[in-house]
Amino acid sequence: MKRTWIGTVLILALVLPLLSIPVRASGRVLLALGDSITTGYGLADDAEQCRQLSFAARAAEELGLDWDNRAVNGADTSDLRALVEGGTIDDAVEGAAAISITIGGNDLAKLLMERVAAGLGETFWEAQARLMGGDAQAIQIAAAILLNFVRLEDNADQQALHSALERCRENLSATVTALRAKNPEAVLVVATQYHPYQWMEQGFFLQLAREAGLCVQRLNEVIRSVDGVWIADVYSAFGGSAERLCNASLSPLNLDFHPNDAGHQVLAEQLVSVLRPFSDVAFDAWCAGEVRFVSAQGWMNGRADGTFGPGDSVTRAQMAVVLWRMSGTPAPRSKAVFSDLPAWCTDAVSWAVERGIVTGCADGSFRPDQNLTREQLSAMLYRWAGAGEAQADLSGFSDGTAASPYAVPALSWAAEEGILRGDEQGMLRPGELVRRSQLAVILFRCAQ
Numbered sequence: 001m002k003r004t005w006i007g008t009v010l011i012l013a014l015v016l017p018l019l020s021i022p023v024r025a026s027g028r029v030l031l032a033l034g035d036s037i038t039t040g041y042g043l044a045d046d047a048e049q050c051r052q053l054s055f056a057a058r059a060a061e062e063l064g065l066d067w068d069n070r071a072v073n074g075a076d077t078s079d080l081r082a083l084v085e086g087g088t089i090d091d092a093v094e095g096a097a098a099i100s101i102t103i104g105g106n107d108l109a110k111l112l113m114e115r116v117a118a119g120l121g122e123t124f125w126e127a128q129a130r131l132m133g134g135d136a137q138a139i140q141i142a143a144a145i146l147l148n149f150v151r152l153e154d155n156a157d158q159q160a161l162h163s164a165l166e167r168c169r170e171n172l173s174a175t176v177t178a179l180r181a182k183n184p185e186a187v188l189v190v191a192t193q194y195h196p197y198q199w200m201e202q203g204f205f206l207q208l209a210r211e212a213g214l215c216v217q218r219l220n221e222v223i224r225s226v227d228g229v230w231i232a233d234v235y236s237a238f239g240g241s242a243e244r245l246c247n248a249s250l251s252p253l254n255l256d257f258h259p260n261d262a263g264h265q266v267l268a269e270q271l272v273s274v275l276r277p278f279s280d281v282a283f284d285a286w287c288a289g290e291v292r293f294v295s296a297q298g299w300m301n302g303r304a305d306g307t308f309g310p311g312d313s314v315t316r317a318q319m320a321v322v323l324w325r326m327s328g329t330p331a332p333r334s335k336a337v338f339s340d341l342p343a344w345c346t347d348a349v350s351w352a353v354e355r356g357i358v359t360g361c362a363d364g365s366f367r368p369d370q371n372l373t374r375e376q377l378s379a380m381l382y383r384w385a386g387a388g389e390a391q392a393d394l395s396g397f398s399d400g401t402a403a404s405p406y407a408v409p410a411l412s413w414a415a416e417e418g419i420l421r422g423d424e425q426g427m428l429r430p431g432e433l434v435r436r437s438q439l440a441v442i443l444f445r446c447a448q
Contacts, residue, residue, distance in 0.1 A: 028284075030065045031096035031186075032056035033080060034103045037267070038071035042247060042258045055259075055267035056100055062272050063283045068092050076106040077171035084178045093179060097284065098187040098275055100232075101175075102267075104168050104219050105193050105257070111164045115145045115157060134253045139208060146211035150218075161215070169222045176228050187289070189230045189274050191267065192220045194238035196246040196257035205250065230296070232270040241266065278308035285310075287437040290444040299325050299443055300436070310437035317345040317368030319377065320358055322443070323384045324348035338366035357383045375407035375430035377439070378420055381446065382410035397428040404430070419445045 032038045032054070039047070040054030051057065051069040060067035070089050072079060080103050083089060093099070117127035119141040131138040148157030172190070179188060195216045197209035220235055238245050245263035247256035259267060276283045277295045285291075291308060294300040299322055302308045324330070324347070332350035338360050341349060345368060352358045357380055360366050372380075393412050394400025403411050411430060414420035419442055422428050434442075 028065055029092075029096050029098075030056060030060040030063065030067045031092050031099045032067060032069040032071055033084070033099060034071045034101045035075040035080075035106055036071070036073040036258060037102040037105070037191075038069065038100070039073050040069075040264065041073055042256065043261060043264065053261070053264065055264040055271065058264065058268035059100070059271040059275070062268065063098075063276055065097060065283070068096070071102070074106060075103065076110060077103050077168045077175070078107075081171040081175045081178075084175050084182075090182055093182045093186075096183060096186045098189065099179060099183075100271055101188070101190045101229075102193075103172065103190070104223060105216075107164055107168050108161075108215055108219055109257075111160060112142060112145060115160065116142050119145070132255050134255065136204075139204070143208040143211065146208060146215060150211055150214040161218070165218060165222050168219065169225065172223065172226050176226055180228055187230065187275060187292075188228065189232050189271060190223055190226065191232040191270065192223055192235040194234050194245070194259070194263075196248050197255075198239065199244045199246070200248060200250050202250070230274045230292070232267075232274050234267055234270050237266050237270050238263070278302045278306060280307040281310055281437075285437075287441055290440040291437070293447075294440045294443050297326075300440060308436065310435065310440075312436045313371040314377070314434045314436060314439050315368060316358065316366065316370050316372060316376075317342070317349060319372055319380055319439075320352040321345050321348040322439070323357060323380065324351050326443070326446075327351075327384075336360075336366070338364065340365045340368065342368060352380075352384075355384065372434050373431050374420065374428070374434055375403055375411055377434045377442070378410040378414040378430075379407050381419065381442075382413050385413075385446075387413050394428065397422050397426060399427045399429065402430055403428070417445075418448075 038054060038056055040050035040052075040057075043050045043053040054069065056069055056071075057067050070083075070092055072083070075083075080101070084093070113124055113128050113131070116131055116138060117124045120127050120130065120138060122130070127138060131142055145157050148155050149161045151158060176188065176190075179186070193216050195213040197205070197212050201209040201213075216235065224231055243262055245259055245266055247258050247260050248254055274292070276288070277292055281288055281291050287310060291300075291310070295302070295308075300308075329347075330351055332347055332354055334350065334354075335346060336350040336353045338349070349358065349366060349368070353360070358366075394403055394408060394415070396415070400411075407430060411420065411428065415422075415428065420428065
């Protein structure tokens with residue numbers, strides 16, 4: 001049977017970029033690549049101690065992984081691309097279970113410095129020294145250039161920024177492609193750039209800080225556009241903090257954009273939240289990749305305490321909500337009338353009833369808390385997919401005759417599509433309850 005039913009699910013068009021992301025990680029090493037954010041620059045006097053204090057080392061310890069920090073101070077996207085494509089770190093890449101990247105900030109910083117130097121009529125390094133030292137003329141020139149970067153009207157500075165961002169996109173995409181070729185199994189995470197001067201948006205620095213923030217947003221649009229990676233939303237995490245997370249400050253004046261100790265802790269937390277979004281699903285658990293996937297899609301959520309409940313059973317109401325989310329949360333034409341339907345799932349169940357995915361019981365109830373068996377789940381997925389007629393054949397499973405007659409077509413379809421598989425004993429176990437970890441894996445297969 002051809003998988004023509006996949007094309008009927010509109011939401012899957014939105015998740016195709018994520019389907020290239022592997023869900024099975026191998027090895028026990030977090031490989032950290034990128035620039036001076038990853039090296040831990042400024043956290044200590046000794047370079048090796050900086051790496052030991054960096055967010056990458058902290059995240060690896062939290063995840064129970066070893067770490068290998070190959071980041072380079074001052075690196076931009078072209079430097080990272082050359083490092084990865086050059087082959088000198090192939091052994092590290094091939095042995096990594098996860099790879100983290102911070103990159104892009106130096107691409108924009110170098111562009112700004114080049115144009116400030118031209119405005120001052122000085123060398124790159126002379127201009128950088130004056131700007132980082134708080135020289136008023138250098139700051140005024142930088143602010144004017146940043147304003148041109150973000151103006152709606154076309155200008156030379158804006159064209160230069162556009163070219164730089166396109167180079168970032170090309171270099172980062174090529175880097176990801178090379179990493180994927182060398183290690184298809186590693187979980188690859190790219191961090192968005194934070195706004196280092198958000199805590200300086202006042203007085204003389206107001207314009208410079210705000211315009212720098214707009215440029216960071218433009219850079220993050222490029223980072224988010226790259227396929228085949230997970231995104232650690234560092235920008236939002238820093239933006240939501242009242243605590244200053246960077247070295248930059250007004251008093252004493254300091255334009256150093258590197259994260260401080262508290263900033264590295266936030267970076268570590270963001271990386272961990274991607275690699276292990278729930279505290280009760282280990283990074284290398286058998287279902288970890290699929291749980292990351294369904295969580296990122298918003299199809300399945302965790303509990304308020306940060307757990308996922310992988311061993312919990314799945315109820316009728318919960319499954320209706322999952323399918324509703326997978327379909328884009330469409331509004332039902334009317335509200336379903338059941339005597340026991342709670343408000344939190346009313347829209348989802350109403351929509352599912354209209355689609356013929358679920359029905360109520362003879363006594364007028366829905367039984368939202370009734371746990372689903374594997375055959376009941378298959379029936380719901382079968383109806384949701386609109387798969388059409390299926391060959392009713394479960395002869396390949398030793399317990400195929402145990403399936404309820406109504407569920408045989410759905411189970412046959414699910415087995416043929418590879419959505420539902422037998423266990424090591426060749427049993428389908430149609431009457432066994434579905435666990436949340438199993439559902440995450442099944443949903444991921446549906447998206448393939």
